[in-house]
Each structure stands twice: as C-alpha cells, then as structure tokens.
Amino acid sequence: MDFGPYLFVASLEGAITAAVLALTAVGLSIVFGIMRVVNVAHGEFYMLGAVLAWWITSMIAGHPALGFWVAIVAAPLLVGALAVLCDRFILNKVNYDPERTIVATIGLLYVIQQTTLMTFGPEARPVQAPFNERIALPWFEYGESGFQMIWPWGLSTTTYKLFVIVAAIIVLLVLWWVMTRTRIGLIMRATQLDQEMAQAHGIAVNKVYALVFGLGAALAALGAVLVVPIQQAYYLMGSDPLLLSFIVVIIGGLGSVLGTVVAAVLIGMSDGIISVFFTPTLAKILATLLVAFVLVFKPNGLFGKSRE
C-alpha cells in the first residue's frame, strides 16, 4: 500500500477512537462542568459498560445481534443507575468538596475494578458485533490518464466500524439538543451557572447532580458498549479511556462541551495516526506531558474561556 491509502486507513481507525472518546470525555466533561467534580472512577464506568455488554450478550440466547441491541440499551442504564447510587451515598455525603470527592472516587475506582476482577476474572472476553461486513474503499490517484479511481488491496473497513462513528455522532447531537432545547437541559445549565441561584429558584439541585452523574457514567458505558466488539472486555480497560478523557477535557477547556468534542476528534485522530507510526508507549508519554503542560501554562484549556 502507498503512503496515502495507509494514512487513510490510520485516520479511519483514529476516527473510531475519536468517536468513542468523544462520548466518554463528554460524560466526564458534563460531570465536571455542572457538578465541579473530578470523577477519577469514570474509566471504571466505561469498563463496567463493556463487561456488562459481555454479560448480557452471553445471557441472551438466539441471534447474537439481539444480545448486542439489548446490551446497548441496558448496559448504560445499569451503569447510570449505579452512578446515581454512588452520587447519593458517597459524593452527596461529602458535599461535593473537590479534594474529598477525588479521594472518594479513587476509592470507587479500586472497588469497581477489583470487584470486576473477582467476579468477571482477569481474562479479556470478546463480544460479537451485530453485523460486520467488509467494505472495500476506493482511492483516487492522479495517474497518466488524469484522475482515476483504484481499489488498493487492504484498504477497507467494516460496516460495524462505520456504525460506531455514526452512532456516536447521533448520540452527541441528541445530547446537544437535550442540553440546549429542552427544559431539563435548561435546568442543568442553570445549575452549572449558579448552583445557589438555581436552588433559590426551586430547582432540586441534588436531583440534578444525581442525574448528571448518572448521565456522565452512562455516556462512558455507551462508548464502551460500542467499542467492545472491536476491542475486548477486560477489567483494566478503563485506565486508557480515563487518561485520554482527562487529556481531552483539559485540552478542550474544563467544562466546555463543544471544546471537549473538538479536542476528542483532534486527540482521537492523532492518537490513531501516531500509534501507527510510533510506539504506543512513546505516544502516551507525549500525550500525558502535553496535558501537564497545557494545565501548567494554559489552565483554561486551549479552547476554554476564562472563568472570571
């Protein structure tokens, strides 16, 4: 394969990373934006989504696609419900104090991760995709007879991979619609702007917080269910998405949802492309250092506005 088509395949893989990352990171971002809580356990909600997807598909007999469609609805709901419980019984009890919530969510991270290790086991387990046809992709080249369309060997993708990208875009659009065009979105934004004023206007801030925390976790779980037919469900799979989501949320500007999506596309694409050309470890080192330096020198993120 020539360099051009090779890069094209790499960026397709990057687009899938970006799509899943956008869902996960937006979950982290709304939790931080509205509740001002840094949820270190976010990656574990992601992992739980994948593990539940495996569990649900293995429970449901019949056509493999049926199990997957049940999982894509049920897993995020279950994870969201768990997150609501965590909010009620832990975060709410420490009054959302920033440092204590970080310590508590670190605790939560280990509880979820180690409980999964004890029940689900240390193996990585696959989930079958509901459909998975190969599509060969054309490539345009300027040859002797002008532009021509060729079909290079190996330049292909699958219908499922395209579905992941489309599904992520649809979910993000729905989320945007909910946040900007509905009453519940208005309430969320009001709470984000001024928690005390919202309370004074009769908004049940505690309920909003529980809902937002559940929604954030459910988005992470949804991302994981989408990706699990491509990767595999594994009890340590939460750490990379957590790190990447942090990177994305910080670079996109803490609490800015649009910035988060833009940064997710940027980071996801470049992560996909970088890891084709460099070793993944080096790519990760560069990414972590990038976050650290962005926070040090531009604390509001590259796209964020000053909070003053």
Add this chain to the structure above:
Amino acid sequence: MSQLTESAAGFQKPLLSQGSRSILLHVGIVILLFLLYFALPVYHSGNLARILVLAVFAMGYNVLFGYTGLLSLGHALFFASGMYGFGLAIQFIDVVPIVAIIIGLLSAVVVSVVVGILALRTTGVAFMIVTLMFAQAGYLTVLLFGEYTRGDEGFNIHRSDRVLFGFDLSQATNRYFCALILFAICFFLTAWLVHSRFGKTLVAIRENEERARMLGYDIQRHKLIAVIISGALSGAAGVAYALLFGYAGASFAAVQYSILPLLYVLLGGAGTTIGPLIGTVFMFYLIDLSSDLASAYLSSEFASAYMLIAGIVLILLTLFAPQGFAGLLRSKCKWLP
C-alpha cells in the same frame, strides 16, 4: 480558621511543657520500635522493616499534604526516582553503594525541583491532575526504557551491592535496624521541621493562603521547598526500599504507589507527625490479613484483589473520618504534634 488561631496560640505560649511532652512521645516511639524487634516473631519484624520504609514515604507525603495542604497524586514519581536512581546507578555504572544512594537521593531532589516549579503554577484540582500526569509520564518512561529497567518484571539488586559500612543489609537484623535508623532520622526531622518557623508558615499557608501572603510570606518559595523536602523524603524511602529489599520494578512507579501514601496519611491523620506511621501499620496489616484470609478461604483471585480493601477504606475515610486516627486522638489531647 480555628486551627490557625489554635496553632498561632500554640506558637506564642511557652512551648516547654508541650515541647518536652512531644519529644518524649517521639523518642518513646523510636525506643518502642527498637524493642519490638526483639519481641516480635521473624515474620512480623520483616513486615515492620517494610512498614518503616513505607512510613518514611508517608511522612514525605505528609509534609506536602498534611502541612502545606497540597494534594499530590504523583508521589510514586519521587519514590521511583530514588529507587531507580539508586538501582540503575548500581546496576550499570558500577559504583559503591554509598555513591549510588547519593545518586538516588539527588535524582529524587532534581525531579521534585522540576515537578515543583511546573506543578506549583497550578492550584487545587489542576495541581492534582498535573502531578498525576507527571507521575504517569514517569511510569511510562520506565516502561519505555524496558531494556534497562526491565519494565514490570523489574530487576534484582545483587547481595554484594547491598553492603553498607560492612553491614550486609540482606540480613534480617541489619535490615531492620537500617530501616529503623532511617525512620528515626526522618521522624525527628519532620517533627523538628513542623515546629520550626518554616513549618508554622506552611500551616499558615494551608489554612489561609491569602492571609499568609498578606503577612509578607513568599508563598511560592515556601511551597517549592515543601515539595522538595517531600520529594527528598519519598526518594529516600525509594532508595531504602531498593537497598533493603533488593528489588526495583515498574509497579513502584505506577499510580497505586501515589495513592498508597495518600491513604496512609489520611488513615493515620494528615498534619500529624505520628499519623503516617499509624496509617502505614494499619493499612499494611489490613491488606496483609485480608489477603491471607482470602487465600485461605476463597480463591487466589480474591487475594490478588487487595486494592479492593484500599478502595473501601478510602471511601469510608472520606465519609466518616476525614481527620484520620491521629486527628481523632488530637481532638482529645491537644498537645499532640
């Protein structure tokens, strides 16, 4: 606020009775630890040597978190700098142990200066994330140079490299007393530090940074020195761990080793000199006992899930006892350091 006036009042009062009681307590603890070696069976004194080294790590963490009020999530980086500075020096440049120890300490100090200068430009949540990211980059760097560090597998430090002033530190007795000496030095050092003017200023910064700045203290310089002291103590613990137990591995640079000192300090009581020791002892035995029980009655997978206990303790602590054991004790007797 109330704590500030309290400590300010303590500063003005004649410190004699308070001070002498505090000195008595510290010396007593060290003597107790000395005697414990002869009283305890071999298994427990071996554990205790490990606990003392980890307690030094926790004390280093406490200088920054307990006294200065800066919550770092990246102290594994300082611990690992000491550990690898020592380990790699002895493995690849073939120096005598004492020189390798100095190299280990120096690398921890250098790393903490760099991290301190950069990370202290941020505050609050951003500070936590920046330290976490630096530590993560450090961990990945250890993996990247797997050719030398042998990554997760780690490497053993040869017995002949673990002889200090003629004492073979792979012997249980020598190892215990070496750990105790290091512990005692750091213990008295932190006790002295927090009673000094500098320590009082750190507490003032923790309680009310704006007011401390108004009083004319150079906040950034004080914080940076606190990071360096904290990093140096953590690095010393890392050097000691490699020296005494003869092993360096990437897991010591991983995020658990940033979480553990936080856990020890929170459990024992942040901002107290004896808190780190109490917390380390409790947490070590809690994990040890629970994994023993689990491997005896349940499957081996349960035993490997020891971080579950750490997670549960962290959540319970934030919910019910944010002051830790020593904090609870101190609310009873005010003179505790």
